[in-house]
Amino acid sequence: MGDIVNLRQARKQKARDEKLSAAEQNRALHGRSKAEKQRDRLIAEKAEKFVAGHRREPGDKGSQSVGPKSAPLFSDEPDA
Template sequence: MAETVNLRQFRRQKARADAEKRAEQNRAVSGRTKAEKQRDRLEKDSARSFLDGHRRDRS
């Protein structure tokens, strides 16, 4: 026979795992220095301007 599973405990475990995953992502984003954030922002902006400058117009 199959093993019985307590659904409440399963939901709580899943919620904890999801919260831990979200916390890890937040630590990765928030755990950067101001210079790193600024560098990433500049790279993102320069890539966007490069793509916008090379965009083909639909005529």
């Protein structure tokens, strides 16, 4: 025969276990020291500056597209 299980106690234990796992995840995400947060912020700022420095501006000569849409249109009419 199987073991007798009190469903009320099982539900409460399951809820406690879920709270503990959520708390562990929050500690991993938010439990960082000030130095770690500052280091991560500096790394993110450096990466943003790098990307911004290599971004092409719309007025640059090199930004003109090359392809069929940018080719001059030709007509069948002869030039006068």
